[in-house]
Amino acid sequence: IDLEQYPTGPHIASRMLYTAENSFGDVSDKVVADFGCGCGTLGLAAGLLGAQHVIGLDIDDQSLEIASINADDLELDMNFVQCDIKNFRWRDQIVDNVIMNPPFGTRKKGADMDFLSVALKVASQAVYSLHKTTTRDHVKRTALRDYNASSAEILCELRFDVPCLYKFHKRKEVDIAVDLWRFVPQNSQVKRL
Amino acid sequence: MRLLTHNMLSSNIKGVANGFPLRIEVEKVVEKQVDFNADFLKNMFAKIEWKALVDASRSMGYSELPGDANPSMLDSDDFLQKFHHALLELHLEEGALVCPETGRKFPVNKGIPNMLLHEDEV
Numbered sequence: 001i002d003l004e005q006y007p008t009g010p011h012i013a014s015r016m017l018y019t020a021e022n023s024f025g026d027v028s029d030k031v032v033a034d035f036g037c038g039c040g041t042l043g044l045a046a047g048l049l050g051a052q053h054v055i056g057l058d059i060d061d062q063s064l065e066i067a068s069i070n071a072d073d074l075e076l077d078m079n080f081v082q083c084d085i086k087n088f089r090w091r092d093q094i095v096d097n098v099i100m101n102p103p104f105g106t107r108k109k110g111a112d113m114d115f116l117s118v119a120l121k122v123a124s125q126a127v128y129s130l131h132k133t134t135t136r137d138h139v140k141r142t143a144l145r146d147y148n149a150s151s152a153e154i155l156c157e158l159r160f161d162v163p164c165l166y167k168f169h170k171r172k173e174v175d176i177a178v179d180l181w182r183f184v185p186q187n188s189q190v191k192r193l
Numbered sequence: 194m195r196l197l198t199h200n201m202l203s204s205n206i207k208g209v210a211n212g213f214p215l216r217i218e219v220e221k222v223v224e225k226q227v228d229f230n231a232d233f234l235k236n237m238f239a240k241i242e243w244k245a246l247v248d249a250s251r252s253m254g255y256s257e258l259p260g261d262a263n264p265s266m267l268d269s270d271d272f273l274q275k276f277h278h279a280l281l282e283l284h285l286e287e288g289a290l291v292c293p294e295t296g297r298k299f300p301v302n303k304g305i306p307n308m309l310l311h312e313d314e315v
Contacts, residue, residue, distance in 0.1 A: 020205060029230065029233050030234065031197070031237075052194070052225045052230060053198075053268055053281070055198055055199050055201075064305055068303060068305065077195075077225060078198075078228065078305070079194050079304070080305045080310060081194075081198070081202070081305065081306050082305055082306065082307040082308060083205075083307075083308035083309060084309060084310070087205050087315055088205055088308060088312060089202075089203040089204070089212060090201050090202070090203065091200070091201050091202070091203050091213050091239070091242065092201075093199045093235075093240075094197075094200065094240045094241075095201070125211065130206070170285040192216040
């Protein structure tokens with residue numbers, strides 16, 4: 001519950017990846033990282049669309065185990081790393097693009113922004129991320145001002161079905177409006193974590 | 194875990210100045226065939242830390258990569274095939290990644306390295 005793990009539905013995953021590939025060519029033949037990969041949905045979708053090398057990162061054992069099984073089932077080779085995004089260190093910008101469905105920050109405030117901050121340091125080309133529509137202005141302002149994004153574009157608005165998974169969900173099923181963002185980092189020689 | 198991934202990972206322990214590259218302790222290596230993509234390899238060449246890749250592949254039992262490499266070698270199909278094999282087809286399935294400064298071991302199980310830090314390392 002603390003980690004706020006909601007699976008990325010297949011319709012959201014396919015929307016994200018198809019847009020990334022068809023509108024921007026950001027998937028096939030690329031090195032793609034899936035931050036907070038959970039069961040691997042986004043990363044595997046990237047693999048299916050021709051990403052050359054996909055790495056999924058998550059903090060949770062069980063999710064990674066499921067993700068491995070999913071990868072095997074699809075006969076896709078996806079590398080996984082168990083780590084805490086916030087203190088994880090990468091070398092330079094080998095990763096082309098980051099795709100992610102970060103924890104929204106309702107339980108632990110600002111979690112999605114932490115993910116975005118790291119993603120913009122790691123990706124050399126683009127970051128695709130989902131954030132709640134209600135936080136739209138905050139996301140744009142922070143990305144451009146604090147996280148070194150040279151651009152922050154909303155590609156579309158999606159509805160995320162969150163079924164009543166946890167006790168603290170008061171209503172039976174909640175539809176959350178989320179924005180699919182594409183951020184472009186400012187490329188800098190002196191970018192180190 | 195492919196060596197392409199290894200080439201991106203660094204020790205994240207507090208106080209470590211340069212945690213790259215991590216040394217590899219091998220218990221089990223698996224080879225998985227991947228389709229050859231010359232363009233991808235040529236793009237990656239500029240971003241890869243060559244020495245780290247060579248050392249890593251040797252610790253995995255593959256010694257075909259030349260110790261030094263320069264872009265002109267990308268014209269050779271033979272070189273590209275070896276580069277391809279080392280970068281994408283060798284997998285560390287079981288073993289550990291070792292921090293070059295502290296010697297701390299990050300275990301690798303079923304191909305997944307566990308880079309979670311203990312409380313005193315953050």
